[in-house]
Amino acid sequence: MFLANLKERLASLLSVSADDFVYPVPAELGDLSLPLFALAKSSGLSPAALAQEKIKLLEQSDLPEAIQSFRAVGPYLNFFFKAGVFNREALFDIEKAGPDFGRLAVGRQQKVMLEYSNANTHKEYHIGHLRNLFFGDAVFRILAFNDYRAIPVSYINDFGIHVAKTLWQWQRANYKDVDAPKGWLLGKCYAEASNLLLQAEIKEDGGLEKEKMKTEISTVMKEIESRQGKNYELWQETRAWSIAYFAEIYQRFGVRFEHIFYESEVIDDGLKMVAEFLQRGILKNNQGAVIADLEEYGLGVLPIIRSDGTALYPVADLALARLKFNEYHLDESVYIVDVRQGLYFKQLAKIFELAGENLKISHLGYDFVTLRGGMMSSRNGNVITYSQIWDEAYTRTRHEVVARHQDWEIKRIESTAEKLAVAALKFEMLKVRADKIITFDMDEALRFDGFTAAYLQYTGARLASILRKNETLTADYSLLIHGKELSLAIMMQRFPEAVAKAGFQRDLSILARYLFDLSQVFNDYYHEVAILKAEPALSSARIGLLRSLRQVLVNGFSLLGFDYLEEM
RNA sequence: GCGCCCAUAGUUCAAUGGAUAGAACACUAGCCUUCUAAGCUGGAUAUGUAGGUUCGAUUCCUACUGGGCGCACCA
Numbered sequence: 001m002f003l004a005n006l007k008e009r010l011a012s013l014l015s016v017s018a019d020d021f022v023y024p025v026p027a028e029l030g031d032l033s034l035p036l037f038a039l040a041k042s043s044g045l046s047p048a049a050l051a052q053e054k055i056k057l058l059e060q061s062d063l064p065e066a067i068q069s070f071r072a073v074g075p076y077l078n079f080f081f082k083a084g085v086f087n088r089e090a091l092f093d094i095e096k097a098g099p100d101f102g103r104l105a106v107g108r109q110q111k112v113m114l115e116y117s118n119a120n121t122h123k124e125y126h127i128g129h130l131r132n133l134f135f136g137d138a139v140f141r142i143l144a145f146n147d148y149r150a151i152p153v154s155y156i157n158d159f160g161i162h163v164a165k166t167l168w169q170w171q172r173a174n175y176k177d178v179d180a181p182k183g184w185l186l187g188k189c190y191a192e193a194s195n196l197l198l199q200a201e202i203k204e205d206g207g208l209e210k211e212k213m214k215t216e217i218s219t220v221m222k223e224i225e226s227r228q229g230k231n232y233e234l235w236q237e238t239r240a241w242s243i244a245y246f247a248e249i250y251q252r253f254g255v256r257f258e259h260i261f262y263e264s265e266v267i268d269d270g271l272k273m274v275a276e277f278l279q280r281g282i283l284k285n286n287q288g289a290v291i292a293d294l295e296e297y298g299l300g301v302l303p304i305i306r307s308d309g310t311a312l313y314p315v316a317d318l319a320l321a322r323l324k325f326n327e328y329h330l331d332e333s334v335y336i337v338d339v340r341q342g343l344y345f346k347q348l349a350k351i352f353e354l355a356g357e358n359l360k361i362s363h364l365g366y367d368f369v370t371l372r373g374g375m376m377s378s379r380n381g382n383v384i385t386y387s388q389i390w391d392e393a394y395t396r397t398r399h400e401v402v403a404r405h406q407d408w409e410i411k412r413i414e415s416t417a418e419k420l421a422v423a424a425l426k427f428e429m430l431k432v433r434a435d436k437i438i439t440f441d442m443d444e445a446l447r448f449d450g451f452t453a454a455y456l457q458y459t460g461a462r463l464a465s466i467l468r469k470n471e472t473l474t475a476d477y478s479l480l481i482h483g484k485e486l487s488l489a490i491m492m493q494r495f496p497e498a499v500a501k502a503g504f505q506r507d508l509s510i511l512a513r514y515l516f517d518l519s520q521v522f523n524d525y526y527h528e529v530a531i532l533k534a535e536p537a538l539s540s541a542r543i544g545l546l547r548s549l550r551q552v553l554v555n556g557f558s559l560l561g562f563d564y565l566e567e568m
Numbered sequence: 569g570c571g572c573c574c575a576u577a578g579u580u581c582a583a584u585g586g587a588u589a590g591a592a593c594a595c596u597a598g599c600c601u602u603c604u605a606a607g608c609u610g611g612a613u614a615u616g617u618a619g620g621u622u623c624g625a626u627u628c629c630u631a632c633u634g635g636g637c638g639c640a641c642c643a
Contacts, residue, residue: 025587035586037624047623076587120643160643289641298571303641313643342572343638367573368637400606420606432581435573437636444580448606450592451581458606466603501584513582516591527599527608568606 002093003493006064007032010079013061014054023494030071030078031086031490037075047075083486084478087545090489091477094548102499102555107148113324114140114152114364116336117255121158121242122166124187125249125386127440128338128369128376131429134561135366135508136336137255138430141559142503142511151258151328155320156246158239159263160313162190164221167234168213169193183245184387186238191383193217221310249386253422254561261323263316270319271311274304277318282354292351302347317348325359332360339365339435364506366434384440393421396446401568416568420454423562427453430560431512451516453562459519460553461568463546466531468566475540484525485545491521492552499559508560515556522549 007018010032016039024033036054040047051072058070066089068082094101116136119129136152143150169189178185200210223231250256274290277283283292288307292314294300304314324333335345345363352359370376376383398417405413428445432438448454480489498514501507531542554564 019584022584022586025583025590029587033587037586041623074587118643157643162643287640291640299639300571301640306641308641310641312641339573340637341643344643365573370636404604404606436581437574439580441580444593447593452592452606454606455592458604462604462607464604469603509582513591520591523607524609526603530602532603568604 001097001493001496002089003490004496006066009064010034010067013063014057014077023490024076024078027487029073029076031081031486032079034077034079035075036077040075048072051075051077081486081490083481083483087480087485087489088477090493091480091544091548094492094551095544098551099555101551102145102496104146104496104500104503106500106503107143107146107150109147109149110331111149111151111328112143113328113330113333114143114150114336115155115334116152117154117246117250117257118337119154119156119242119246120160120162121156121239122163122186123190124184124383125246126376126383127386127389130386130389130425131366131369131438132336132338133249133253133255134426134429135434137253137561138426138508138559139336139364139506141561142499142506142508145499145559146503151330152256153259153261153324154246154257155261155263156243157263157313158242159224159267159316161217161221161310163235163239164217164224165193165197166190167224167231167238168217168220169196170234170238181245181387182238182241184385186242187385218308218310225310252390252418253426261320266319266323267311267316269323270315270317273318273322274315277351277355280355282351292347294347294350297350299343299347299350302344302351314344314348318351321348321352321359321361322357330360332362334362334364336364336366339367341365364434367437369429369438369440371440384442389425389442389445390421392442393425393446394418397421397424397448400448404568416565419563419565420448420457420568423453423457423557424448426561427456427512430508431516433507433509456515456519456553456557457562457565457568459522460550460557460564461566462526463522463550464564464566467543467546467550470532470539470543472540472543475544476537477541477544479538479541480545482529484521484528485542488521488525488545488549491518492549495552495556502559511556511559515553515560518549518552518556 004018007021011018011020014034016034020034020039022033022035024030034054036047036050040050043050045053051074054077055070055072066081066086068080070077070079072078097103114136117129117133119125140150140152166186166189169192170186173189173192175185175189197210197213200213203209220231223229224235226232274283278285278290283290283304286293289303290305292302292304294302302314303312305311321333324330337345342363342365345361349359349361352361368376371384394417397420398413401408401413401417401420408416424446429438431451480486495514495518498511502511502514529542531546532539534542550564557564
C-alpha cells in the first residue's frame with residue numbers, strides 16, 4: 001500500500017498522524033493536504049503560522065522521492081506528487097499485491113458469525129429479502145477480506161403460525177396443477193390467507209367467520225407441532241419446496257452459507273430453555289402466557305409463549321443463540337436483520353445477560369425497502385416479489401445485450417445478461433447507506449447509466465477490450481507523467497482506504513461510491529488520452545496502468561458480490 | 569404516551585467539525601475516420617425552523633415542525 005506508506009512517512013516527518021491528511025477538493029490545490037486547525041490549537045500558534053513552521057521543517061528534511069513540492073496555503077499544507085515516481089511505485093505495489101490489493105489484517109481471525117437471509121418457508125421472497133441477502137453477503141465478503149474468520153449462516157423460519165395459515169389456504173385453493181414455481185405458490189397462499197382473515201375482520205358479522213378460520217388454522221398448527229398426521233406430511237413436502245426455491249436464489253446470486261439453521265430443529269431445545277429460565281425466575285408466567293419482563297431496564301415486555309401454549313419466535317432464538325456459541329466457539333454473533341427488530345435484539349441480549357451467559361450478540365440493522373405506493377407487506381400482498389423483479393431485470397439486460405451483439409450465441413447473451421442483472425440488483429441495494437429506507441422504483445433501479453453497476457462494468461469492459469489488443473507485460477511506468485495518470489493512480493491507491501472504512505463501518509455504500517468515482521476518473525482519462533496509438537514505450541506503460549486498474553475493479557466488484565465482465 | 573431513525577437541488581443519494589456543499593437522474597447544448605456512445609464535455613437549481621457550543625456547523629447539543637418505525641401474545 002504505497003500511498004498509505006507515503007502518508008506514514010510524511011506524518012512521521014511532521015509529527016502528525018497519517019489520518020490527519022485529506023485529499024484537496026479542488027484538485028489544483030495539491031495531491032495531498034494537511035489541515036492544521038486542530039494541531040494549531042495545541043501548539044498555541046495560528047494555523048497559518050504553524051503551516052510556516054512545518055514548511056521550515058520540511059525544507060530541512062529528507063523527503064520521500066515521490067514528493068515533488070509542498071506549499072502552505074493559509075491553514076493548509078499542500079503536497080504535490082512527482083507523477084513519474086508516484087505512478088511507478090503505485091503500480092508496482094498493485095501488481096505485487098494482485099488479488100490481495102486492499103486486504104487489511106485487522107480481523108486477526110476472530111470468529112464472527114453473520115446471520116442473514118432469515119426467510120420464512122411458506123411465505124413469499126421479496127425485494128426486502130434481497131436487500132438483506134445482498135447486504136449480508138457483502139458484509140461477509142468484506143470481513144473475510146479483512147482477515148476475520150467470518151461464518152455466514154442463514155436461519156429459516158419453517159415452523160411458525162404463518163406455515164399453518166399457508167397450508168390451510170393451500171388445501172382450500174388447490175393450486176397443485178398451476179404452472180408456477182411451488183415456492184412462489186406458497187407465498188401466494190400466505191397472502192391469500194392473510195387477506196381472508198383481514199376481510200372477515202372488516203365485514204359486519206365477520207367475527208364468527210374469523211373465529212372459525214382461526215380455529216381451523218390453529219388445528220393445522222397443532223398437528224404440525226405434534227409431528228404426525230396429514231398436515232405434518234404436507235408441511236414436510238411444502239417445506240422442501242421452499243428450501244429448494246431459496247437454494248436456487250442463493251445460487252443465482254452467488255451467495256453461500258456455511259450452515260443453514262431451521263427453527264424446527266431448535267424449537268424443542270428452546271422449550272427446554274424456557275422451562276429452565278422460568279424456574280430460575282428469568283422469565284415468568286403472566287395472564288396465561290410466558291413473558292420476559294424487562295420493564296425495569298426500559299426494554300418493555302417480550303412475549304415468549306402464547307396463552308394457548310404455542311411457541312412464539314423467541315423460543316427457538318434462545319436455543320439458537322446458545323447453540324451457535326457452543327458449536328462454533330464464536331467471538332461474536334451478528335444478526336443482520338431489519339432495524340425494526342432493534343428492540344427485540346436488545347431484549348434477547350438482556351435475557352442472556354440476566355441468565356449470566358456471556359454471549360456477545362449484536363444486531364447489524366438496515367432499513368427496509370418500501371414501494372412508491374406505500375409499505376410492503378406480504379400479509380396484504382402489496383409486494384414486489386423476487387421473481388417479478390428478477391424477470392424484469394433479466395428481460396431488460398437481455399434486450400440490451402441482444403441489441404449490441406446480434407452475432408453472439410444465445411448462451412453467451414444469456415450468461416452476460418444474467419451477470420448484468422445480478423450486478424444491477426445488488427448494486428442498487430448496496431449503494432445506499434444501510435440506515436436509509438430504499439423507496440423501490442423498478443425503472444429507477446433497472447437503469448443502466450449513471451450511478452449503477454452497469455456503468456462500472458462497462459468501464460471494466462472497455463479497458464478489457466484494450467488489454468486484449470495489446471498484452472505487453474513489461475513497461476517503464478515512470479513514463480506516466482500525464483496529470484490524469486497521476487489522478488488515476490492516486491485514486492487506485494485509495495482503494496485500501498475505502499475497503500478499510502467500508503469494513504470498519506460495515507457500510508458498503510462507501511465502497512460502491514468509491515468504485516463509481518474511480519470509474520469516472522478512468523472514463524475521463526480514456527476520452528482524453530490515446531492508449532494503443534501512443535508511441536510504443538508510453539503505450540506499454542499505459543497498458544500497465546490499465547492492468548492495475550482492472551485489478552482494483554476486480555477486487556472491488558468481488559467485495560460487492562458481482563462479476564467483472566470482459567465484454568458487454 | 570415512551571423510545572429509535574430520517575429531513576440537503578424537481579427527484580434519488582454524497583460530504584472523519586474545515587478550502588468554492590459533491591454526484592446521478594430528469595431538462596438542455598455539444599462530441600463517434602482513438603482504443604465498446606451502457607461513454608465524455610458544458611449549462612440552472614439545495615442544507616426544514618429557532619436557538620446554543622466553536623476561530624469555523626450539513627455534521628455536535630436543545631427545542632420545534634414534518635415523515636417513517638418500534639413498544640404483550642406478528643416474525
